[in-house]
Amino acid sequence: MNSPDAFNALCPTRQILDRIADKWTVLLLGLLAGRTMRFNELRRGVDGLSQKVLSQTLKSLERDGLVTRAVYPTVPVTVEYAITDLGRTLAATLEPLRLWAESHMNVIEQARADFDRRQQAAA
Amino acid sequence: MNSPDAFNALCPTRQILDRIADKWTVLLLGLLAGRTMRFNELRRGVDGLSQKVLSQTLKSLERDGLVTRAVYPTVPVTVEYAITDLGRTLAATLEPLRLWAESHMNVIEQARADFDRRQQAAA
DNA sequence: CCGAATCCTCTGGGATACTG
């Protein structure tokens, strides 16, 4: 068996990287790392995430063994999503990413402003 | 000033997260963290990355202050991309993500097979 | 060699409506 290599387009790792390097995955696993949550709870927790995409993303996460889906036959039905042990290891890897974005927001915006000004000056 | 919050769609952090949580960013910064590289060198280094998308991604990375672009007036022209100090901090954050994908490839594929088999059984 | 520009395709994802 050849070693996993994300730089190779044909390696399954590439596909996995594409899935997990996704803003919705980062945010959803960030929430679920805290506690088990219901569908609409997650929807409200992640602003701008449509119901369709939430549904798709959760199904992918469940398929990959990162979250579990539990249905309780109440009326109306209750569905709870919980993070798995595997998902928790990924969440731990993704959290620094969100924190980096939040802590470097100002630096990035400054860099963008500088870049745009230089472009403007060149034109 | 209100605190950065990636869960809020209107926060600039959201946009930044969207840009950095990207497979091409992960792979390109992973390469550039090792050494300065030229355009076609990067193109060859990341399999499946088209010239157009590479060009776009590099421009974004440069605008965000994560890489620098140096042009040398040789014939033909030489263009070198180097990671910045800021980019290096991000690369350090992204590397675990690529490693996670590579080291959990088998577990994920197993989970997917199990899931698909359960779906099949239910149908 | 390093791109910019053009064209064209395809699909991610929004809006809406309907079920169990």
Place this chain on the structure above:
DNA sequence: CAGTATCCCAGAGGATTCGG
């Protein structure tokens, strides 16, 4: 409440061509 189904469109991105 928690989805699935349908329609629809903007925009991502591949292929190709051209320029510095």
